[in-house]
Amino acid sequence: MEKTKVAIIGLGTVGSGVARLLLDFGDRTARHAGRTLWLEKAVVRNLAGSRDCELPEGVLTDQLQDVIVDPEIKVVAQLIGGLEPARTIMLQLLESGKDVVTANKALLAEHGPEIFDRARELGRCVAFEASVAGGIPIIANIGQCLSANQLQSLHGILNGTSNFILSKMHEDGSAYDEVVAEAQRLGYAEADPAMDVDGTDAAQKLAILAHLGFGARVHWAEIPRSGIDTLDLADVRNAQEMGYKIKLLAVAQLVVDSTGNEGLELHVSPTLVKSGRPLAEVGGPYNAIRVVGDAVGQLLFYGPGAGQMPTASAVVADMIDVAVGRSPITFRTLELWSDRQARVAPADYANARGRFYLRVTVDDSPGVLAQITQALGEQDISIASVLQHEPETGGQAISLVIMTHETTEGAASQASEKMSKLACVQTPPVRMWVRD
Numbered sequence: 001m002e003k004t005k006v007a008i009i010g011l012g013t014v015g016s017g018v019a020r021l022l023l024d025f026g027d028r029t030a031r032h033a034g035r036t037l038w039l040e041k042a043v044v045r046n047l048a049g050s051r052d053c054e055l056p057e058g059v060l061t062d063q064l065q066d067v068i069v070d071p072e073i074k075v076v077a078q079l080i081g082g083l084e085p086a087r088t089i090m091l092q093l094l095e096s097g098k099d100v101v102t103a104n105k106a107l108l109a110e111h112g113p114e115i116f117d118r119a120r121e122l123g124r125c126v127a128f129e130a131s132v133a134g135g136i137p138i139i140a141n142i143g144q145c146l147s148a149n150q151l152q153s154l155h156g157i158l159n160g161t162s163n164f165i166l167s168k169m170h171e172d173g174s175a176y177d178e179v180v181a182e183a184q185r186l187g188y189a190e191a192d193p194a195m196d197v198d199g200t201d202a203a204q205k206l207a208i209l210a211h212l213g214f215g216a217r218v219h220w221a222e223i224p225r226s227g228i229d230t231l232d233l234a235d236v237r238n239a240q241e242m243g244y245k246i247k248l249l250a251v252a253q254l255v256v257d258s259t260g261n262e263g264l265e266l267h268v269s270p271t272l273v274k275s276g277r278p279l280a281e282v283g284g285p286y287n288a289i290r291v292v293g294d295a296v297g298q299l300l301f302y303g304p305g306a307g308q309m310p311t312a313s314a315v316v317a318d319m320i321d322v323a324v325g326r327s328p329i330t331f332r333t334l335e336l337w338s339d340r341q342a343r344v345a346p347a348d349y350a351n352a353r354g355r356f357y358l359r360v361t362v363d364d365s366p367g368v369l370a371q372i373t374q375a376l377g378e379q380d381i382s383i384a385s386v387l388q389h390e391p392e393t394g395g396q397a398i399s400l401v402i403m404t405h406e407t408t409e410g411a412a413s414q415a416s417e418k419m420s421k422l423a424c425v426q427t428p429p430v431r432m433w434v435r436d
């Protein structure tokens with residue numbers, strides 16, 4: 001059978017999984033590829049380090065040049081995280097005539113235009129299914145299978161660490177800090193989970209999906225985002241009492257402004273999702289993406305969003321597609337991150353419409369509710385419901401929970417700011433989106 005030589009850069013968790021699939025299941029990949037994907041080299045920083053796979057003699061090396069200068073190595077899985085040296089290595093691989101597969105969403109979100117433009121100049125391709133949602137084939141489905149559609153909206157749970165934390169807080173009633181520690185013990189969270197819990201990771205993935213699905217060329221840092229790192233267990237309990245679950249949702253949605261111009265609403269934020277809805281019931285470290293197309297209607301993609309073998313599965317699938325020539329054709333056709341591909345601009349976040357959850361801690365005294373409703377009324381915000389529990393014995397403060405009717409993010413933000421300045425309000429209001 002014809003042989004295509006491949007290499008792996010980085011033999012960490014995902015890289016080891018890729019090596020295992022290539023070496024232990026070569027017959028499987030050969031059936032799908034019509035050729036043998038021959039693992040020629042695996043590049044690591046430390047030859048003496050421990051790793052979760054056994055390699056044939058001569059495969060392991062600490063010299064990137066062993067891959068760069070070998071013209072017979074056609075496809076390289078570049079599995080180093082972070083921005084540097086990942087960016088430099090990516091460009092070196094492309095310039096040496098290699099097609100590249102990557103799982104590095106941060107690299108693409110930050111340097112996608114440069115990398116993709118350079119690949120096109122060199123006649124090479126970059127495949128990146130594993131960069132978003134782990135083992136869920138969302139890139140292929142949005143980029144290819146749904147190409148007959150104009151996507152209308154995308155709502156995604158794109159970070160498994162945050163979803164695990166939220167699920168445990170709902171299920172066990174555990175406080176945020178306790179669940180983070182458990183997630184770290186189980187390997188679902190890094191020692192420093194900041195990028196997962198503050199919305200950065202989800203925003204980087206959303207930037208990729210927004211470009212692929214809608215043609216929006218937006219830097220991830222420009223996407224409005226908030227995380228779950230300040231979430232109070234009281235809000236989890238309130239959400240449950242009202243029939244909701246809190247999820248960290250990444251949203252991309254086509255909207256039309258008052259002048260008829262089309263834009264793309266983009267944001268990442270903790271959101272109350274009605275219990276029983278598919279996204280509300282996604283538990284543990286799983287991911288899910290709800291996509292609406294004008295022809296196909298609603299679709300839900302669900303599965304493991306991270307982990308060694310799910311991510312390795314996506315990487316090897318990309319390697320197969322590159323080796324047989326499918327990915328290069330798609331790459332040239334889609335013209336990702338090119339100026340010609342940009343079709344829609346991000347909409348003004350302040351004009352994004354929806355319902356909101358507001359929790360305000362106020363003095364337990366007469367007239368307080370009237371002051372709160374006045375702050376909302378000044379922004380033309382109508383109240384759908386109010387939840388108030390009796391104060392604990394001897395307590396001097398109460399918590400007001402307000403669910404609004406539909407309004408704009410700008411109005412809700414201004415009302416929250418107005419409330420925070422009231423003498424009767426003890427702490428800044430908590431505000432979250434509501435998706436019914």
